[in-house]
C-alpha cells in the first residue's frame with residue numbers, strides 16, 4: 207500500500223465541479239438542477255452506470271458487479287441561507303480565498319460529494335483491481351429528513367452495502383457515531399370562554415406553561431452516554447388557538463426537539479413526556495411528528511421524524527481501515543470522534559445495521575453558518591483517502 211495522489215489536472219476539474227455545485231442552489235426537494243450537474247460530471251469523467259432513482263438520488267458504481275459492496279454516501283441538498291447580512295462572501299459565488307472555498311453547502315457537504323466523485327475517477331484511472339463494487343450515492347432531502355433518501359434507495363433497489371462511508375464534515379477525522387433525534391408535538395387541550403370571564407374556561411396556554419417547566423426539570427434527568435454525550439430536550443416552537451385575542455385559547459401546541467443518546471428510543475422519550483403530563487395533571491397528548499414532502503422528481507415522501515442514535519465500536523475493522531487510510535494519506539493519525547449533528551447514518555447504521563463511519567472534509571462547526579467554507583487541500587485529500595480506503599476494503603492484495 208502506498209499513498210495515492212490526485213493528478214494536478216483532476217484537482218482542477220474537481221475544483222471547477224465543486225464551484226459549480228456551490229453556485230447551483232439545492233435546498234431540500236429542489237435538488238433537480240444539482241442532480242443534473244452531478245450526472246453530467248459523472249458521465250464526462252467516464253463513470254459507468256450513472257442512474258437517477260425514483261426519489262431523485264444519483265447513483266453510480268464501479269467494480270466487477272459481484273462481491274462485497276462499499277457505499278460512499280453524500281447528500282445533494284443544503285440548508286437555506288440564514289442571516290444573509292452576516293455573510294461576507296456571496297453564498298452562491300464559490301469564491302476561493304487563501305485556499306478556502308466559500309459558499310452555502312461547501313462544507314455540508316458539496317466538498318465531500320465532489321471528493322467522492324473524484325475518488326471513483328482515481329480508482330478507475332489506476333485500473334484498481336477490485337473484488338467488489340463501490341457505489342456512490344448522492345441522496346436528496348438529507349437536511350430535512352436524514353436517512354430518507356438512503357432508505358428509498360436501498361429498499362427499492364435491493365442494494366445491500368457491507369460498509370458505508372459518510373462524507374459529512376469531520377475535518378478528515380473518523381466519526382464512529384452520533385446521537386439520534388426525535389421530534390414530538392405536545393398539545394394541551396383547554397376550554398374556550400370569553401376573555402372577560404377566564405374563570406369560565408380552561409386556558410390551554412397556562413397548561414402548556416406548566417408542561418414547559420416540567421420538561422425543563424426532565425431535561426436534567428436524561429440519560430448520558432460517555433461517548434455520545436447526554437440526551438437533550440428543547441421546546442422549539444409554540445402556538446395556540448383561540449377564536450380571537452379576547453377569548454381563552456382551547457388548544458396550545460409545542461414542538462419538542464429531543465436528541466436521543468445511546469439506550470434511548472421512542473418509547474423512552476414518549477413515556478417520559480407522558481409522566482410529566484400526568485404529574486402536572488394537565489389534559490394533553492404527545493406524538494411523534496411526520497415529515498411529508500414531494501421530491502423534485504414528484505416522489506411522495508412520508509416518514510416519522512424518528513432517527514435512532516448509532517455507534518460502531520472503536521475496534522471495528524471498518525474504523526481501523528478508515529483510520530489507516532487517512533493516516534497513510536495525511537501522514538498523521540486521525541482522531542476517532544463522533545458527530546454532534548445528524549446524518550444518513552441514522553438509517554444505514556441506526557436502522558439497517560450496516561457498519562458505517564464518517565469521514566469528510568470541512569469542520570462540523572462550519573456547517574449551517576455564515577461564510578461556510580471548506581479547505582480545498584482537504585477536499586483533494588478526502589478524494590485520495592476515499593480511494594485508499596476502497597482499496598483497503600476491496601482491493602485484491
Ligand SMILES: [Zn+2]
Nearest residue numbers: 281314315374
Ligand atoms: Zn450534511
